[in-house]
Amino acid sequence: MRAQLGSGEVTLRRWREQDAAALYRLVLESIEHLRPWMAWVADGYSLDAAAAFVADAEADWVRGNAFNYAIFVSGRPAGAASLMARVGPGGLELGYWLHPDHVGRGVATRAASLLVAEAFRTGAQRVEIVTDVANTRSGAIPERLGFTVVDRRPPQEPVTPGEDGLDVVWRLTPDRG
Numbered sequence: 001m002r003a004q005l006g007s008g009e010v011t012l013r014r015w016r017e018q019d020a021a022a023l024y025r026l027v028l029e030s031i032e033h034l035r036p037w038m039a040w041v042a043d044g045y046s047l048d049a050a051a052a053f054v055a056d057a058e059a060d061w062v063r064g065n066a067f068n069y070a071i072f073v074s075g076r077p078a079g080a081a082s083l084m085a086r087v088g089p090g091g092l093e094l095g096y097w098l099h100p101d102h103v104g105r106g107v108a109t110r111a112a113s114l115l116v117a118e119a120f121r122t123g124a125q126r127v128e129i130v131t132d133v134a135n136t137r138s139g140a141i142p143e144r145l146g147f148t149v150v151d152r153r154p155p156q157e158p159v160t161p162g163e164d165g166l167d168v169v170w171r172l173t174p175d176r177g
Contacts (some may be wrong), residue, residue: 001061001083001122002118005069005112005114005115005117005118006114009073009074010071010072010073010107010110010111010114011071011072011075011082012069012070012071012114012115013069013070013071013072013074014057014061014067014068014069014070014082015050015053015054015058015068015070015080016054016058016059017054017055017058017080018050019048019054019070020053020054021040021048021050022070022077023048023053023054023070023077023080024045024046024049024050026079026082026099027041027045027050027100027171028045028078028079029100029137029160030079030097030098030099031044031045032134033039033099033100033103033128034097035109035160035162036160036162037097037135037138037160037162038097038160039130039159040162042159046066050152053068056130060176063135064085065084065085065086065117066083066084066085066086066161067082067083067084068080068081068082069081069082069115070088071096071098071108071111073104076116076129077099078098078099078101078102078107079096079097079098079102079107079108080096080097081094081095081097081108081111081115082094082095082115083115083118083119083124083127084094086119087126087128090124090125090126091124091125091126091127091128092119092124092126092127092128093127093128094112094115094116094119094127094128094129094132095129096108096111096132096138096141103137104137107166108134108138108141109145111134111143112129112142112146115127116145116172118173120173120174124174125173126171126172126173127147127171127172128150128169128170128171128172129142129147129169129170130167130168130169130170131167131168131170132164132165132166132167132168133152133164133166133167133168134162134164134166135162136146139159139168142170142172145172146170146172146176147170147171148170148172149168149169149170150169150170150171151167151168151169152166152167152168152169153166153167153168153169154166157174166176
């Protein structure tokens with residue numbers, strides 16, 4: 001995976017240890033927006049959590065477990081996106097979140113598109129996105145990018161207050177991308 005993707009207004013760059021303070025500020029500014037969907041902010045967020053995330057991100061990158069990127073809009077941090085090797089051989093799961101100031105402007109769609117292209121460039125056979133059925137904004141992104149719904153997981157107890165508990169699994173393969 002390349003450490004930097006994209007050009008122009010929306011770019012992605014691999015998280016580095018020195019990014020912990022910037023990540024912490026970004027999450028704090030976004031916490032009310034993220035809380036309904038992201039379990040890792042349910043009980044708050046700390047600078048230690050940000051530092052642990054970027055340290056883990058670097059280790060995961062080296063091991064090939066996950067490729068975590070900061071999303072930048074016009075050079076300013078705007079969110080995060082990841083490709084994670086947790087959906088079986090040949091597949092990568094894509095996840096994303098944005099600061100609320102950047103929602104509804106195509107930023108997450110552009111970031112996801114960059115990650116899909118990178119995944120297929122490096123040999124992935126499929127990319128999957130998992131969204132809760134209640135998170136319609138998040139679910140609109142794979143739909144815009146041509147992903148197909150391949151599964152609806154039986155309802156489970158919601159983990160966060162915004163969830164309905166029904167996960168939708170979206171998939172894209174290189175021949176459809």
